[in-house]
Amino acid sequence: MSTALPDYRRKQIRPVWCPGCGNYGVLRGVEKALRSLEVPAEQTVVVSGIGCSGRFSHYLNTYALHGTHGRALPVATGVKTARPDLTVLVVGGDGDSLGIGGGHLPHAARKNVDLTLLILDNYTYGLTKGQSSPTTPWGCVTKTSPYGSPEDSLEVLPVLLAYDVSFVARTSSLQTEEMAGIVTEAMGHPGFSVIHILSPCVTYPVLGWKVLRERLAPLPASHSPGDKAAALQLACSRDLIYTGIFYSVQKPTLDARLQQLHQSALKRYSSSGKAPSIPSLMERFI
Ligand SMILES: Cc1ncc(C[n+]2csc(CCOP(=O)(O)OP(=O)(O)O)c2C)c(N)n1
Ligand code: SF4
Numbered sequence: 001m002s003t004a005l006p007d008y009r010r011k012q013i014r015p016v017w018c019p020g021c022g023n024y025g026v027l028r029g030v031e032k033a034l035r036s037l038e039v040p041a042e043q044t045v046v047v048s049g050i051g052c053s054g055r056f057s058h059y060l061n062t063y064a065l066h067g068t069h070g071r072a073l074p075v076a077t078g079v080k081t082a083r084p085d086l087t088v089l090v091v092g093g094d095g096d097s098l099g100i101g102g103g104h105l106p107h108a109a110r111k112n113v114d115l116t117l118l119i120l121d122n123y124t125y126g127l128t129k130g131q132s133s134p135t136t137p138w139g140c141v142t143k144t145s146p147y148g149s150p151e152d153s154l155e156v157l158p159v160l161l162a163y164d165v166s167f168v169a170r171t172s173s174l175q176t177e178e179m180a181g182i183v184t185e186a187m188g189h190p191g192f193s194v195i196h197i198l199s200p201c202v203t204y205p206v207l208g209w210k211v212l213r214e215r216l217a218p219l220p221a222s223h224s225p226g227d228k229a230a231a232l233q234l235a236c237s238r239d240l241i242y243t244g245i246f247y248s249v250q251k252p253t254l255d256a257r258l259q260q261l262h263q264s265a266l267k268r269y270s271s272s273g274k275a276p277s278i279p280s281l282m283e284r285f286i
Contacts, residue, residue, distance in 0.1 A: 022199030025173030032180035070101030130204025157235035167193035219244035
């Protein structure tokens, strides 16, 4: 596939999201980021899970893998490990990334696999018509909680910081310019980067645009992304919902560690005088 840059929108497939859905803003922000990075579209793979957010991968003119519910991260880890030269973007909803797929997050974090995950959080399961999700706030009425949700919502950013994800940011569908800048930074970050994107569902509204307009605030200019304790404190803010880059540190990536292993295994074989071959390796297991 060869694509004339810098056009990343897939013209043949129009988004089927409801008019007014926050996901349109996310698509605009991501397109802007891809344009500013000028990553070749044929070198880019978007892996998505199932949900309205999962349809994201259809709408960009890149390679795409629309997999199963909750499994985008392990699939993307496989893609990146087999082809470290590719740029891999992962997209999932709050249900996909934090509910059914939530168990994959700590492992992507400890591997520091070089991926960017966008969590499109609308506080509900949009595709399946508005059930409560891990981020539905306590007391909210949804299809599965007609008397109000009896559960607390997951604190997304504190959880990501506790997992030591090496790049943690938050933005919203209202802020496509800011989002483009954050996505650009995240995709340039060597390691696992996660962006929590508040993106309202207008058809099953739990998170409303009004809340975003009233409560979003940029991180204080004095915040240093290397300061985890400060990042955690700001992530726990209840009144203001801060947006920006909370945390960013450099750690070895999975790919760099695998390359190292590869080199030391080759060294061991060459010092033994035997060339490594698949049959000689298999012999050890027979
Ligand atoms: C294994 C499995 N369980 C359940 C479903 C049904 N299902 C599809 S999407 C979805 C939730 C989607 O919510 P979210 O991930 O928050 O994405 P949104 O639609 O809100 O963007 C569910 C429960 C499924 N497809 N596969
Ligand atoms: S159901 Fe909600 S999340 Fe899904 S496309 Fe419609 S507005 Fe967007």
